[in-house]
Amino acid sequence: MRVVSLVPSLTEAVAVTLPGVLAAATDWCSHPVDLDVPRIGGTKNPKTERIAALAPDLVIANEEENRPADLDALRAAGLEVLVTEVRDVPGAFAELARVLTACGAAARPRWLEEAEAAWSAPPPVAARRPTAVVPVWRRPWMVLGRDTFAGDVLARLGVDHLYAGHAERYPRVALEELRAAAPDLVVLPDEPYRFTAGDGPEAFGGLPCALVSGRHLTWYGPSLAEAPGLLGGALRAALC
Structure with a gap:
């Protein structure tokens, strides 16, 4: 798989789980700190022609971070675009699993299991919620x-x-x-x-x-x- 990520958090998730899969990422993709891939502009102004020239198997995006016009341009260039939608923590876990599977992960990574476990505990009980x-x-x-x-x-x-x-x-x-x-x-x-x-x-x-x-x-x-x-x-x- 060759994947272009337009979302910093998804860039980190893919890079940690599937080293070598990322073909490019945005200028704002800061993690992992040693990420060494071509940069293709910002989340709001990606260089769609350069992305198309890379011929990735998949572009991963987010409905809030990325503009519909840019995603439409990528689709018009013949690229497959996976768009996530995240509104809460359980939804984040579901979308992460979907993205990683689409990028070629054969199993759920350990960090995802650890993250779900970390969020499974209820918050401390307080007399009044601040x-x-x-x-x-x-x-x-x-x-x-x-x-x-x-x-x-x-x-x-x-x-x-x-x-x-x-x-x-x-x-x-x-x-x-x-x-x-x-x-x-x-x-x-x-x-x-x-x-x-x-x-x-x-x-x-x-x-x-x-x-x-x-x-x-x-x-x-x-x-x-x-x-x-x-x-x-x-x-x-x-x-x-």
């Missing part, structure tokens, strides 16, 4: 809304994000409204916007802030095995 707002962008401020994988990750760790019932999946919300919502916690990932100790927490006054890895909050792949422990620890530390 609430959070989860910005994913700044200028303008955008937060997690309804029906998101990251929102389900937090819910399974015992944290309810306040915009889970919003009509949009990634609504724009004024900073004043976010502050007025008075969450117990502000969760600031380092992607897609790179929030840091000096860029993000200062906007929320005295509210507790948890700076977390976007790879552990939003990626579905090998990082899922360690995400419950690392994310859970960061959230608890911020709430103390």
